[in-house]
Amino acid sequence: MALRALRRVGPGLAPRCPRLSPPPRMPAARRLATSSLVLSARKFTDKHEWISVENGIGTVGISNFAQEALGDVVYCSLPEIGTKLSKHDEFGALESVKAASELYSPLSGKVTAINDALADNPGLVNKSCYQDGWLIKMTVENPAELDELMNEDAYEKYIKSIED
Amino acid sequence: MPPGAVRVLRLGLRPYPQALRVQERCVAAARAARAGAAPAESLVLSEPAGPVYAWGLRGAPGAAAAAGLRARGAALVAARRGGHVTFHGPGQLVAFPVLDLRRRRLPLRRYVGALEELGLRLCRRLGLAAARALPPPFTGVWVGESKICAIGVHCGSHITSHGLALNCCTDLSWFEHIVPCGLEGKGVTSLSQELGRHVPVEHVLEPFLDSFREVFDCTLVFSEEPGD
Numbered sequence: 001m002a003l004r005a006l007r008r009v010g011p012g013l014a015p016r017c018p019r020l021s022p023p024p025r026m027p028a029a030r031r032l033a034t035s036s037l038v039l040s041a042r043k044f045t046d047k048h049e050w051i052s053v054e055n056g057i058g059t060v061g062i063s064n065f066a067q068e069a070l071g072d073v074v075y076c077s078l079p080e081i082g083t084k085l086s087k088h089d090e091f092g093a094l095e096s097v098k099a100a101s102e103l104y105s106p107l108s109g110k111v112t113a114i115n116d117a118l119a120d121n122p123g124l125v126n127k128s129c130y131q132d133g134w135l136i137k138m139t140v141e142n143p144a145e146l147d148e149l150m151n152e153d154a155y156e157k158y159i160k161s162i163e164d
Numbered sequence: 165m166p167p168g169a170v171r172v173l174r175l176g177l178r179p180y181p182q183a184l185r186v187q188e189r190c191v192a193a194a195r196a197a198r199a200g201a202a203p204a205e206s207l208v209l210s211e212p213a214g215p216v217y218a219w220g221l222r223g224a225p226g227a228a229a230a231a232g233l234r235a236r237g238a239a240l241v242a243a244r245r246g247g248h249v250t251f252h253g254p255g256q257l258v259a260f261p262v263l264d265l266r267r268r269r270l271p272l273r274r275y276v277g278a279l280e281e282l283g284l285r286l287c288r289r290l291g292l293a294a295a296r297a298l299p300p301p302f303t304g305v306w307v308g309e310s311k312i313c314a315i316g317v318h319c320g321s322h323i324t325s326h327g328l329a330l331n332c333c334t335d336l337s338w339f340e341h342i343v344p345c346g347l348e349g350k351g352v353t354s355l356s357q358e359l360g361r362h363v364p365v366e367h368v369l370e371p372f373l374d375s376f377r378e379v380f381d382c383t384l385v386f387s388e389e390p391g392d
Contacts, residue, residue: 047321071273072300075219076260090320097300099246099272100221102320162266 012030042130043106043149046158050130051106051149053140061134062094065159070104071096073125076118078136083111085138088144092135094125106149109139165203168202169383172373174208180218180241180252187325190262194323203267207376207384208260211365215253215338216241220316221373223248223346233341245326246276247316248346255334255354257365257372263380266322276315278379279328280305283313285375286330290368292358297320302347305330307358310351311344323324330372332356332365 041052048066051058067073075095085091085105092103114136118124124133140146150158173190175183190206197204215238217225225233230240238251252258265275280297283305288296294307307315313330331354339352355363373384 007204028248067271069271071271071276075222093244095221095246096273097246097316098276098303098317100316100318101272102318104321155212163269 023032023056044150044158045104045106045144046153047104049104049106049154051142051146053146056140057112058109058138058140059137060084060106060138061129062103063155064129066101067126067129067133070094070099070101070126073122076115076122076135078109078114081111081114085109085111087142087148094122101133105138107138107145108141110139111136111143113137169385170205170207170261170360170376170380172207172209172384173371173387175208175379177254178210179214180210180212180216180239180258183208183212183258184241184243186210187260189263190260191320191323191325192262194262195321197264203264205264205382206260206262208262209369210258211254212252212256212258214239215251215252215312217249217251217342218243219249220245220247221351225249225342231245236341238338242317243316243326245316245318248344249342250314250316250329251334251338251342252286252329253334253338255332255356255365257330257332257368259372259376261324261327261328261376261380263324264322265324268380272317272319275319275324276303276317279315279317282372282375282379283315283328284347285378286372287312287355289371290355290359290363290374292355294358302350304345307353308351309333310353311347312353312355312358314345330355330365330371332368 031131042050043049044050044063044139048063049060050063051060078092087105089105090102091105093100115134173186175186187208190208190352193204217233217238221244225240233240265272284295284297287305295305295312298306304311304315313328315328316326318325333356334354336352336354346351377384
């Protein structure tokens with residue numbers, strides 16, 4: 001696999017999974033900058049889930065904003081493989097100390113995988129929310145639903161609007 | 165109703181499952197409140213009429229343990245909230261704040277901290293200066309090695325539910341049949357036990373509401389909830 005030369009790499013950027021996607025604009029020191037290389041493909045919901053689709057399979061997780069708001073995740077309640085989800089359906093919950101936070105499906109599709117690593121290491125959701133802390137993978141039944149989600153820029157604006 | 169006011173539903177002595185149904189209606193109203201319109205926040209207060217063991221995402225008793233608890237006359241309820249198994253029953257103040265964390269710009273972990281603060285202020289108002297909060301996994305309000313107030317919440321679409329349970333004059337022997345909150349070797353206590361006098365739930369309501377107003381910076385409006 002050819003590794004593209006990474007130009008204008010931000011401080012501390014060390015992608016674990018080199019991808020052949022086009023290099024995104026590199027924002028100046030922003031919270032999301034360290035993982036922007038893989039973030040450009042992501043879409044976000046207003047409930048702070050993200051999904052990135054590759055070869056018809058969507059990987060779903062929660063955003064950095066969400067994991068910070070939750071606190072340390074101690075348990076992940078995830079659906080069975082094969083579960084059919086409609087967009088907005090509750091598909092599980094994350095427990096941080098004494099709080100169960102509901103998870104909502106960004107799209108309609110069927111669950112194809114769940115992240116087994118979270119059973120023994122739920123803290124991955126905090127430490128690596130965009131990479132090792134992914135929650136489920138699912139098919140994308142209706143690609144048009146992706147257009148309804150926010151891209152990285154729109155999501156950052158959304159976060160600013162609710163933080164101020 | 166003035167903007168930013170929280171509607172208080174004082175259910176009094178009510179079976180725990182009924183209080184849960186009232187809460188569900190409050191949650192539905194809060195989620196339906198349109199962005200830009202006034203939020204529809206509530207605070208449901210009750211004293212469970214009968215003994216109940218409830219657990220969260222984790223902490224469900226196995227079949228044999230469940231049969232044992234039922235044989236003692238308790239109901240068993242699965243509640244979609246954080247925290248393990250605990251007991252609810254007469255003599256306990258159960259509070260369900262149904263608040264909009266997005267409007268309040270309050271991250272969930274700070275909301276849990278606010279509930280601890282609420283419990284602490286209430287205990288101190290009642291003369292229990294020794295009450296303290298402890299870091300995770302001991303979230304809750306403690307007197308020494310014994311928990312006086314348990315916390316367990318749910319958050320969906322930025323709306324909270326469940327909340328806290330404060331032992332006022334609870335029969336603490338009910339806790340002997342579980343490992344409360346999954347914490348081995350820790351005790352439970354009540355306001356009555358710590359203050360050496362009978363403290364019924366009714367005596368705690370006003371100081372609770374005062375503490376709630378302070379911690380959540382809100383006004384309270386009192387409402388009647390039609391019977392179930």
